[in-house]
């Protein structure tokens with residue numbers, strides 16, 4: 001059989017693919033609908049999910065950098081919905097946030113998403129309406145934007161990790177608004193799995209893999225690791241690292257992505273194992289058999305991915321500062337107020353699980369956390385005065401952490417702020433619009449942890 005390199009393979013498979021089904025305006029449809037899917041291992045029955053095109057994960061959307069993405073969302077769910085294109089620095093009107101950038105799409109209705117993908121990297125799309133429920137039901141998929149000059153690898157694999165709460169019959173437990181979850185660490189499941197696309201089960205020693213991990217869990221922070229592979233972290237949240245970093249076990253907060261380029265190091269007959277760690281235990285998510293040798297030695301050298309067209313921070317001394325103080329939750333100052341339905345001192349009514357506050361305010365505000373001009377830099381010190389970790393995500397922009405020593409971390413769109421700690425982030429407002437800024441532990445978001453930043457045109 002003729003060996004194709006990745007670009008040739010993509011070209012040949014594109015040529016063989018039939019034209020996609022078309023709607024009016026030539027758009028491909030993305031239908032959100034209930035379906036049955038094999039979520040649990042094969043010895044269990046199928047699970048009723050909600051999926052894009054009836055699949056979980058939804059169809060992989062893959063485009064070249066700079067390409068236009070057009071999808072007509074058709075809502076065949078019994079609830080309103082909307083799609084957020086996570087991590088893409090897109091046109092604000094296409095960001096998919098009901099109440100901020102669009103109206104939720106009613107059952108039976110549709111909405112045309114149409115935007116370009118300016119940055120190469122690993123992204124994802126997911127529901128942004130009643131997302132604690134809709135993402136937990138399965139409404140998400142991977143979105144990969146290819147570099148024009150991508151590094152050559154033998155396999156380019158998306159690994160979507162998720163955390164399901166299932167009964168012994170593999171039915172989804174439908175307690176999406178559990179007050180205990182909302183006040184604590186969120187909805188944590190009892191079945192974590194990782195799905196590979198393509199589903200590669202065999203590799204060869206000395207082959208090179210690109211692994212694109214996505215944490216699609218609603219609330220769980222996942223500690224991952226793998227064995228039999230050696231290489232570097234090359235991108236975080238889609239954005240290339242300026243210098244590829246060594247790999248340790250790696251933590252992924254909800255919505256975070258990590259890209260690796262790795263070489264298969266073990267001997268034929270052995271295995272590559274991808275696992276997650278829970279306390280002292282490691283659980284296998286995926287295994288690949290090593291079936292032979294490809295070449296006499298691994299390639300070893302791993303170059304940085306080409307940079308995306310985003311401006312990195314150079315100086316934040318004259319930036320606007322907007323502090324974000326997190327309060328509330330169980331074991332936090334607002335707990336009593338929540339359970340007794342009392343008023344916060346800001347006047348916000350705390351009831352029905354609305355128990356997390358930013359700067360003393362629970363839930364969305366009419367005025368943004370900050371309002372900056374185009375090209376202006378915004379610094380946000382995030383003070384986590386709660387007993388839980390939070391994963392703060394800004395839409396439509398990537399930020400960098402401003403470290404205590406004044407240096408800047410890598411570009412990201414989601415940052416984990418551990419309980420009781422402070423992290424400062426900053427970014428340059430290059431993309432005008434109303435951008436949601438929220439905890440990506442979706443139970444926390446539903447229970448009050450959201451605000452927004454305005455970048456003026």
Ligand SMILES: [Cu+2]
Pocket residue numbers: 389390391439440441444445449
């Ligand atoms: Cu949170």
